Amino acid sequence: MGFIKSTIKSVVLILLVIRTVGVYSKDLNETERALRAAFVQKLLNKQRYLDGRIKLVGGPNRFEGNVYIYHAGRWGAVCDDSWDDAAAHIVCQTFNKTGVATHGSQYGEAAAKFWMDDVVCQGDETSLSHCIFTGWGSSDCESDEAAGVRCMNKTEVPNNYVKKKRESKKLQEVLDLSSTSLRLAGGNNNNEGRVEIYHYGTWGSICPDGWTLYEASAVCRHLALGYAEQAAQTNYFGNSKIVLSGVNCEGNETNLFQCNHEEYGEVTCPGEVGHVAAVVCTHYLADLVLDTTAIERSAHLHDVMMFQLQCAMEEFCLTKSAYEIQKTNPDWQFETRRLLRFTASSLNAGNAEFRPYLPKHLWQWHLCHMHYHSMEVFATFDIMDASGKRVAEGHKASFCLEDNSCLPGVEKKYSCKNYGDQGISVNCSDIYYYNIDCQWVDVTDLQPGDYKFKVAVNPHARVPEQQYHNNAASCQLRLAETYAVIYGCQLERP
Structure with missing residues (x-):
């Protein structure tokens, strides 16, 4: 409904301008009418030009802050669901810079409605509005879920902001499978919970960074629980020490150990403290x-x-x-x-x-x-x-x-x-x-x-x-x- 209201406001504004300048006045000759029509067209072109413009709010300078985008006559925030460095790059190229993504309203809670959610960019788009997203104004995000960026010159990017490419190996190549197990813990039933791996006498959780339905599908098949209905990054099911990170599955594996991973044992895990990978399995899904x-x-x-x-x-x-x-x-x-x-x-x-x-x-x-x-x-x-x-x-x-x-x-x-x-x-x-x-x-x-x-x-x-x-x-x-x-x-x- 917000989109409809904003669109109506824009149309009403244009009609008021047309009425004010008197484009259709009977008292005008053709030359005057043409000049005033050109003025209205200029306003329309300006409105079209502004659509999709970006500004950063709440940061210490104009190259850092929560991302706001202009659409249908008003500014709106961007939700951090699916927000990543590829999207941040699209924003920062506006300032001829590179950049990294921030999450969780790092620069203050969103003070405007969310225009965009679930933004997915390839990295070669010329505008954030050309990326895939759920639709203008279609969002279920709260004010503490605003997406942001930190833009900087390439030479200024600090090491801790660079995603280093780690070597990725299949779990079954580095684990002794005879002493390794998988389970769900903390759930209300046997079909849900945080994912834990047992190795050398210890149960540990999986880092949720990059955890998707593809990885969750491998877990549900591994445990003979059917299919993955949800892939969660949460502390809802409790947590334990994270011992595995960088898990990446194709989605058709019969068990999790066929998937790739980056680190096992002592690992680094970005994101919310206490959140771990979790799944909800079911025997009934579409296909x-x-x-x-x-x-x-x-x-x-x-x-x-x-x-x-x-x-x-x-x-x-x-x-x-x-x-x-x-x-x-x-x-x-x-x-x-x-x-x-x-x-x-x-x-x-x-x-x-x-x-x-x-x-x-x-x-x-x-x-x-x-x-x-x-x-x-x-x-x-x-x-x-x-x-x-x-x-x-x-x-x-x-x-x-x-x-x-x-x-x-x-x-x-x-x-x-x-x-x-x-x-x-x-x-x-x-x-x-x-x-x-x-x-x-x-x-x-x-x-x-x-x-x-x-x-x-x-x-x-x-x-x-x-x-x-x-x-x-x-x-x-x-x-x-x-x-x-x-x-x-x-x-x-x-």
């Missing part, structure tokens, strides 16, 4: 499977004029060059973008429903498309060159998670009509057809050639699943002057 055939059969190129893409531009569904054209070319509406369109179909092959991770009251309303986004990033689309560098990208918000098609004998449950509940039932598919807005990658700036194309659903594992190695399709893309072919798709992890 999305991408339909690779639908992607290959539906792929094609489509040239579209930009005046037809204004709603899509509001949701950042075009490449950066489109927004530069919008800022600098007064006739930008008549420019053309080339879109690689395709259909993405996801079958829920699990034994539980796939539901959005945000409660319904936090779904984001998008005025232009007139629909709610239950997950701001349900899918990502990437094109990489031969070196693996990402050269084009897209994303799809879940403006409607519903049962489009179900297997015989299965009744559809979820429909998005009239602000209905969203989800994907067991043995039903959610289908985003190629003719839907933003179901594309903008390839206008790409040269003809051979590329790698990747589609991923639930790409950041925000919703727990039975497995994740069927959530992405990695394909070959042949891009020609007049056509495109996607082929050879294989399922893998996002």
